[in-house]
Amino acid sequence: MSDFKALAVPGVQKLKPYIPGKPISELERELGIDNIIKLASNENPLGPSPQGMAAIEKLLPELALYPDGNGFDLKKALAEKHGVGMEQITLGNGSNDVLVLLAEAFLSAAHNAIYSQYSFAVYPIAIQAIGATHKMIPALGWDSESPLGCDLDAMVAAIDEQTRLIFIANPNNPTGSFLSKQALYQFIRQVPEDVIVVLDEAYLEYSPEAERVDGSLWLKEFPNLVVTRTFSKAYGLAGLRVGYSLSHPDIANVLNRIRQPFNVNSLALKAAEAAINDNDFIRQSMAVNSHGLTLLTDCCDDLNLRYVPSKGNFLLIDFQQDAMPIYEHLLHNGIITRPVANYGLSDSLRITIGTEAQMQRLTKLLPAACR
Numbered sequence: 001m002s003d004f005k006a007l008a009v010p011g012v013q014k015l016k017p018y019i020p021g022k023p024i025s026e027l028e029r030e031l032g033i034d035n036i037i038k039l040a041s042n043e044n045p046l047g048p049s050p051q052g053m054a055a056i057e058k059l060l061p062e063l064a065l066y067p068d069g070n071g072f073d074l075k076k077a078l079a080e081k082h083g084v085g086m087e088q089i090t091l092g093n094g095s096n097d098v099l100v101l102l103a104e105a106f107l108s109a110a111h112n113a114i115y116s117q118y119s120f121a122v123y124p125i126a127i128q129a130i131g132a133t134h135k136m137i138p139a140l141g142w143d144s145e146s147p148l149g150c151d152l153d154a155m156v157a158a159i160d161e162q163t164r165l166i167f168i169a170n171p172n173n174p175t176g177s178f179l180s181k182q183a184l185y186q187f188i189r190q191v192p193e194d195v196i197v198v199l200d201e202a203y204l205e206y207s208p209e210a211e212r213v214d215g216s217l218w219l220k221e222f223p224n225l226v227v228t229r230t231f232s233k234a235y236g237l238a239g240l241r242v243g244y245s246l247s248h249p250d251i252a253n254v255l256n257r258i259r260q261p262f263n264v265n266s267l268a269l270k271a272a273e274a275a276i277n278d279n280d281f282i283r284q285s286m287a288v289n290s291h292g293l294t295l296l297t298d299c300c301d302d303l304n305l306r307y308v309p310s311k312g313n314f315l316l317i318d319f320q321q322d323a324m325p326i327y328e329h330l331l332h333n334g335i336i337t338r339p340v341a342n343y344g345l346s347d348s349l350r351i352t353i354g355t356e357a358q359m360q361r362l363t364k365l366l367p368a369a370c371r
């Protein structure tokens with residue numbers, strides 16, 4: 001038999017596959033327990049947006065038809081929400097899809113893309129799959145203004161003639177670190193016009209409105225800025241796979257050339273269109289999150305555990321010892337969290353914020369778990 005790995009393109013050979021959070025069904029099979037809670041994938045503990053759900057119930061008889069490949073209705077609703085033109089929007093099968101489209105469209109083996117250490121695992125995968133060079137810039141330290149956050153000065157300094165893309169998540173996953181409006185703005189101003197800055201705002205909805213750093217407001221000023229958003233987190237539609245980018249129309253035009261013709265399915269288009277205006281649900285999700293986050297950080301303070309202050313729906317806790325036994329302890333008690341050793345953070349776990357009841361169950365277990 002052929003060595004198929006050796007036949008794969010060089011970038012793919014070197015890739016480490018993405019490791020998802022453990023599904024509930026898998027833990028049920030392995031341990032034969034029930035009443036499991038998953039705090040591993042930053043999903044919304046309140047479930048999907050009710051308006052999103054209601055919108056797709058009637059759609060099942062239409063599933064023989066292809067979706068609207070241009071996503072007209074959803075784009076129209078998004079254009080209104082963001083005050084941009086429909087031609088500035090690119091829809092994706094999750095925002096992950098858009099991140100990959102950006103890499104495919106703008107990178108080749110001759111190019112490089114920049115991202116920070118401890119930022120979203122999808123960036124190096126998307127970059128390397130193309131055979132492009134991934135330049136990981138060491139993150140800031142625990143005692144910096146933005147613990148484990150992006151070293152923006154070092155990122156600017158790393159830009160060279162071959163750089164085409166810079167990926168930044170704000171707030172960042174898996175750390176929860178965030179950049180201030182001023183810092184981010186000053187950074188983008190220093191990036192040359194022919195380098196595209198991809199600002200991944202998957203967790204934006206969890207910031208209180210007054211504190212939000214909304215990169216979409218800078219699109220007019222910076223044609224080389226791309227902002228990505230998702231329905232997977234606050235809107236609770238992770239299972240449907242729908243996200244999008246906002247950009248200059250010329251960038252959207254490039255992405256549209258390589259996009260699969262029907263990359264977003266009919267149910268996702270319809271649910272997302274309805275969910276956009278489900279403001280009550282977003283408010284409720286934010287409130288549950290901020291309460292749950294406080295319960296968890298209070299517990300960490302009591303236990304003298306350090307964590308990265310988070311503006312997302314998750315918390316990165318540093319146990320300052322191998323986190324795997326803690327992960328296993330929680331697992332055996334029916335709580336799935338997320339190990340982050342693949343990011344080089346083997347002493348930490350990333351824990352998604354759940355409902356009050358879920359956080360209480362977790363915080364009761366934590367003292368024994370980290371002993």
Ligand SMILES: *Cc1c(COP(=O)(O)O)cnc(C)c1O
Pocket residue numbers: 042093094095096097120169172173200202229230231232233238241242243
């Ligand atoms: C969850 C997440 C996404 C969203 O992924 P989808 O493909 O839209 O589900 C994007 N970026 C970051 C940083 C994330 O954590």
